[in-house]
Amino acid sequence: MNGQFFISLLNPGIGLLFAVAFFLLWLNRREPYVAYAAGAYTATALAFLIQDVGPVLPMELQRLPANFLFLMTGVLFAAAIIKRYALPVPWRAMAATTGVATAVFLWFLIGSPSIAARILSISIGAGIIAIMVVAALWPLEKRHLIDRVLFWVAAISALNLIVRPVVLLSLHGGFDDYVGFQQSVYWTTVQFSQAMVSIVAAISLMVAVALDQIAELRREVDADDLSGLLNRRGFEAQAAAALRRCLEERAPVALIIADLDRFKSVNDNHGHAVGDAIIAAFGAHVRLIGPAEMVAGRIGGEEFALLVPGAGVEAARQLAEAVRTGLAAACAGRIPASLCPTASFGIAIGAPAAGLSALMQQADQALYEAKRSGRNRVRAFAPKPVRSMAGG
Secondary structure, three states, X not given: OOHHHHHHOHHHHHHHHHHHHHHHHHHHOOOHHHHHHHHHHHHHHHHHHHHHOOOOOHHHOOHHHHHHHHHHHHHHHHHHHHHHOOOOOOHHHHHHHHHHHHHHHHHHHHHOOOHHHHHHHHHHHHHHHHHHHHHHHOOOOOOOHHHHHHHHHHHHHHHHHHHHHHHHHHXXXXXXXXXXXXXXXXXXXXXXXXXXXXXXXXXXXXXXXXHHHHHHHHHHHHEOOOOOOEOHHHXXXXXXXXXXXXXXXXXXXXXXXXXXXXXXXXXHHHOHHHHHHHHHHHHHHHHHHOOOOOEEEEOOOXXXXXXXXXXXXXXXHHHHHHHHHHHHHHHOOOOOOOOOOOEEEEEEEEOHHHOHHHHHHHHHHHHHHHHHOOOOOEEEOOOOOOOOOOOO
């Protein structure tokens, strides 16, 4: 065995290592994109083993499964990244690209042998698949560093797969046989660049898996199981973040605080199971009719808060009225028919710079006014006029 043999084991070793790592991650987090990543690294390990270590078949036919597996590596890794964002995976387009690239490769393997043409067919095919990832991620808002890293991993992979072979082959002029090919500068760049891209891509996706796991745990910690909304801690954290975004965009914001009327009496007279059913129905009703950008939470026993970025007083009033008038229907079938639950609502409208605490105080004052006025109604906060002191 010489040094070249051990170098040829570098990429299979990296592939198998990351395949096992992603498989172990998948056992803990049964997400399809993690399984796709494990499959991608399994495919690349097998491809390099067949290409560099496997037995030579007549007419170099071992090259066909090796290069098909290289294409499958691209397909599965593309699927892993795209699926991570819950986007539709372009399976048909990738299958068509794989089929065309394989057919061209087969022609230049058997019909009109050309090592350079075979290289280009597989590299460009894999590059096109990488471009599909770039196209899928391009429109997305990349809020986190890892989102930008994954995007650029796909973009650099596409450039590496398309530009590098075209440039190097145009400078070298092709290969007469595989002995010269495997001793060439081109194959050295393949070994090095593939190892680097594989490592960077794997680490990036592993970081993404870890961040997704942390986000899921945070959602569990911040969730109120009964209402299906956020708990107070989760609401305050997400509302503060929404306020910061509104401040950056100079957009208005509305805060609605709702309180179920005479809720203690409901619990005392009908039992806590009925009270819980009303809370669950209120949460489901809010999730159903609220806008996508709304941050909604249960901030007390029977008290709820809805933060609506970009909303003015009329939009907030319409939402509060829709929740108020639809509450009884939302509870139907969950509670005794004789019981008609109601809720009171207070609205505060302000600039995001006012801060969450100030908005909540204003909305609480409006809620108090709704309760004082007879309950089951909506009131908006109105600052008291400042009286001027006239001198005489």
